[in-house]
Amino acid sequence: MNNVKGILFFISALFFSGILNGQNEWVTDNEMQFKIKAPSNYRQKQMRDGTDKVLTLMSPDENVMVRVRAMQATDQFTASVLQKVFEQNVIQGAQRIMNEDGDLHGIPARSSAYTWSVDGNDAVLGAYYIIQNGFAYIVWTAIPGNLINQRSAEADEIMDSFELLQPQSSKKEGGLLSGLANVETHPQNENNSGVSTTPIVSSSKVPGYVELVSDDALVEHLYPQNFKLTSGEAGQSIWEDGSGVKMIVQTIFKQGTFEAFMQSHTESIGNQGASIIRKDFKTVNGYRIYDYDYEYSSTLFNYVAIEGNGVFYLLGFVGDKLKQRMINKHAEIAQNSIKRVSN
Secondary structure, eight states: OOOOOSOGGGGTHHHHTTOOBOOSEEEEETTTTEEEEEOTTOEEEEEEETTEEEEEEEOTTSOOEEEEEEEEOOTTOOHHHHHHHHHHHTSTTOEEEEEEEEEETTEEEEEEEEEEEETTEEEEEEEEEEEETTEEEEEEEEEEGGGHHHHHHHHHHHHHTOEESSOOOSOOOSOTTGGGTTSOOOOOSSOOOSSOEEEOOOOOOSTTEEEEEETTTTEEEEEETTOEEEEEETTEEEEEOSSSOEEEEEEEEOOSOHHHHHHHHHHHHHHTTOEEEEEEEEEETTEEEEEEEEEETTEEEEEEEEEOSSEEEEEEEEEEGGGHHHHHHHHHHHHHTOEEOOO
């Protein structure tokens, strides 16, 4: 899944040049084993995004977009992992306001709703995350926030028509967005710390450092005892102690090999104007890791990447280059303590 820098229906001209109006019929994808009803006046487009297939349905006034993203599902796929990847790579910055496990007319699904503000444009998003029969699906919609009362039923009707080619039963009542039309859209009381990590009782022999376990990657390492979690979003958490040095923890769903990911990742960093100081694979406590440092302007980044349990785990210490000694000390202690955690 590639990053999308704006709300898709506000830049729809990039995707819809030369596309014919959709027909009043089922749109069927035999390869990905689903179908969905396309209104007669909606435009439709099918495209590939890497290994994913994406179907987009767009209203004539471009105020309602419904999209189905489908892909082959590996053994590591769960609704939680699928959701995390989508939030991290497609709808960055969206604020989740609803999240529950249920079904989409008989198809087991996690349903979520979001508010999203990009470049001054406010939208409400609704998404179903589905893992079935070796495939993963994200059925989602975007509507301008000021039109949620008028257009939510329209979007819900389209999403509710989604079916697997092996039919399910027991139709779910109501729609995902319609129920939000009269609900105040503010964050709910849920854990939104981004990356799932657990500080544990320390047996560390390094003064001032304690163990942190990544529940996602099943990796354990030391970190500075006085660092506290200050912010988190999907796939990322930031820890600080007030010194100006930050610890950044990221998880990225594994696609491709560790080597290919790191090559692409560091090339991307360099293409954005950073200077790569060091990058190499090494082995720590029997664990193969990738150690890479880079500078951007006056900021130093000291990172290590680890191939974890279904994710790539990135751990970095970041701060002004004047704090290089502290950054490198924290990074060295953390990297040298990395070890696997049993399931």
